Amino acid sequence: MTPLPRHHSIFFLIMRRMRAPLILLIVIIAISVLGLTLAPGVDADGNPHKLSFFHALYFISYTATTIGFGEIPFAFSDQQRLWVLICIYMSVIGWAYTLGTVFALLADRNxxxxxxxxxxVGAVRNLREPFYLVCGYGETGGLICEALDRMGVRAVVVELDEAKVGEIELHSYAADVPAIAADARNPEILKFAGLTHPHCIGVIALTNDDSANLAIAIAARLLAPRLPALCRAESRDTAANMASFGTRHIINPFEKFAEYLGLALHAPNAWHLLGWLTGLPGTAVERHRDPPRGNWIICGHGRFGRLMAQTMEAQAVPVTIIDRQPPPEADQRWIQGDGTGAEALTAAGVDRAVGLVACTGSDVDNLSAAVTARELNPGLFVIVRQNLYVNRALFDAYDADIAVVPSQIIAHECLAILGTPLLAPFLQEVRQRGEAWSAALLDDLTTRYGWSVPMIWSERINLLRAPALQQRLMDGETVRIADVLCSPAGREESLPCTVAYLRRDDDDHVVMPGPDCPLRPGDELLLIGLPEARNALCLTLAYEHTLNYVLTGKDLPGGWVWERIAAHRNRAATARRVLP
Structure with missing residues (x-):
């Protein structure tokens, strides 16, 4: 990691600020010592005597710092005492100025x-485990850091707002989260934060400023091209610019929700399945009623409202727009207003509508429109845009069918990409499968694991991740999926997990492979289940004793000594069998 440049040295910063008071103290001491050596005095016998430079320096040193002294080596004359009196007041003035400068320096923001x-920089430099560089600790950044902490992955945060950095220290994370209040658009700051650190495994740009996210994406592409970068972009121009620089993952929360809504309109079970799989780990997911088909009303025609209108028109769903300004498309039905009053909603046909989307930039206006619409049509399916996560208590009290929270959408998408890269192709398969297949899979998985978001992870069969199983497969032994999913505590029981996707190097990928599917060296498995299943499966894949038990039901002797004894007994038994 790049060291701090010279101008960031705290020592030189302090010396520059303390230059004037230190020079003043040196001058005062020098004048005091010189005057004391020149002042006439007498020795014990009454003979004339002057202090040497050493005695004068010694005397001034403890006098100027303590204002307490003894007259050495002989009692002072009146001239010497007068000079000492002047020196005392000079030293008091010098020290008062120096201490004032020190206190001002300690309070200095720089x-x-x-x-x-x-x-x-020291905390980041000392990291010896993989970590993500998170730029922006707003609502989304907080959710990401909390989820990473649950997953046991470290994070380093760069946030412009100093107050939000202080919140990190108050948060009860399991591991320390190094954080700094700085502008992440500065490439030097990103380097200090570990962008080029050998243990940095990814960059997440989550600020609410598209230009800042673009600058972070460019810096990550140029300074650390090997690292995956996940960047938030709410405008299409910014997203296109990021894509031109090779940014791998660009997340627009409004486009992502529009994609999910389109899926919900024609395949609601697939929509529920995706929501369950991409939720924050450990949180409970409630199954909502499916979005109905019929006439819909959209309150607000900004960026989000336009995406909603386009998505519904693509699904052949009729839409009426309520906005203060007419939409650019002349063929769209439009009512002038803001949707918070009953007059505009009635004119839009709220009594005949099946759904409403309140998607303005104001949480108050969105809730007002939703409450008024529900009063006019109690059976209305309501989608409400929640701009600020801190207003969740108000939206929870209203109980909308769907609350669109951009920070949560981005967090879910980031975790789906970061936590298990193998999840993305599986979710793509879910979108392409039929509604009946998604319904059956959702019912099977939620029956086994409940509606809390499950643990989703991947395991690769190689010498690093699964040495015991890899060795057996390379020796030609046939091992099925059902074999490795037996519990190490009792092989009669199966682990609470399911293999959802099997990826192989020869592109022979399998969705929801059966229990009798044989495994091959190099296979990568996507698993869905409970947390305890992951630990148990890791033992099975890594340790020969555990793997042998789940495959054969026999316990091998543990340790080098017992293995040698067992081998000796096996050789003896073999010899007895071959003797006549």
Whole structure:
């Protein structure tokens, strides 16, 4: 990692600020010592005597710092005492100025930032485990860091708002999260935060400024091209610019929800399945009623409203738009207003509508429109845009059918990409399968694991991740999926997990492989289940003793000594069998 440049040195910063008071103290001490050596005095016998430079320096040193002294080596004359009196007041003035400068320096914002930067850089430099660089600790960044902490993955945060950085220290994360209040658009800051650190495994740009996210994406592409970058972009121009620089994952929360809504309109079970699989780990997912087909009303025709209108028109769903300005498309039905009053909703046909989307940029207006619409039509399916996550108590109290929270959408998408890259192709398969297939799979999985978001992880069969199983497969032994999913605590029981996707190097991928599917070296498995299943499966794949038990039901002796004894007994038994 790149070290701090010279101008960031705290020592030189302090020395520059303390230059004037230190020079003043040196001058005061020098004048005091010189005057004391020149002042006439007498020795014990009354003979004339002057202090040497050493005695004068010694005397001034403890006098100027403590204002307490003894007259050495002989009692002072009146002239010496007069000079000492002047020296005392000069030293008091010098020290008062120096201490005032020190206190002002300690309160100086630049020095505090220098100390914070040095601590931050040291903490990042000392990281010896994989971590993600998270730029932006708003609502989305907080959700990402919390989810990464649950997954046991470290994070480093760069946030412009100093108050939000302080919130990180108050949060009860299992592992320390190094954080700094700085502008992530600065490439030097990104390097200090670990962009080029050997243990950095990805960059996540989640600020609410598209230009800042674009600058982070460009810096990541140029300084660390090997790292995956996940960037938030709410405008299509910014997303196109990021794509031109080779950014691998660009997330637009409004486009992502529009995609999910389109799926919900023609394949609601697939929509429920995707929502269950991409939720935040450990959270409970409630199954909502399916979005009905019929006349819909959209309140607000901004970026989100236009995407909603386009998605519904693509699904042949008639739409009426309520907005203060007419839509650019002349063929769309439009009512002038803001949707918060009954007059505009009635004119839009709320009594005949099946659904309403309140998608303005104001949470208050969205809730007002939703409440008024429900009063006019109690059976209305309501989708409400929640701009600020902190208003969740209000939206929970209203109980909309769907609350569109951009921060949650981005967090879910990021975790689906970061946590298990193999999940993305499986979700694509879900979108392409029929509604009946999705319904059967959703019912089977939720019956086994409930509606809480399950643990989703991947296992690759190789010498690094699964040495015991890899060795057996390379020796030509046939091992099925059902064999490795037996519980190490009792092979009569199966682990609470399901293999959802099997990817092979020869592109022979299998969706929901059966229990009798044989495994091959190099296979990568996507598993869905409970957390305890992951730990048990890791033991089975890595340790020969555990794998042998789940395959044969026999316990091998553990340890080098017992293995040698067992081998000796096997050779002896073999010899007895071959003797006549």
């Amino acid at each position: 020095l505090q930032q220098a100390f914070a930067m040095q601590r931050f």
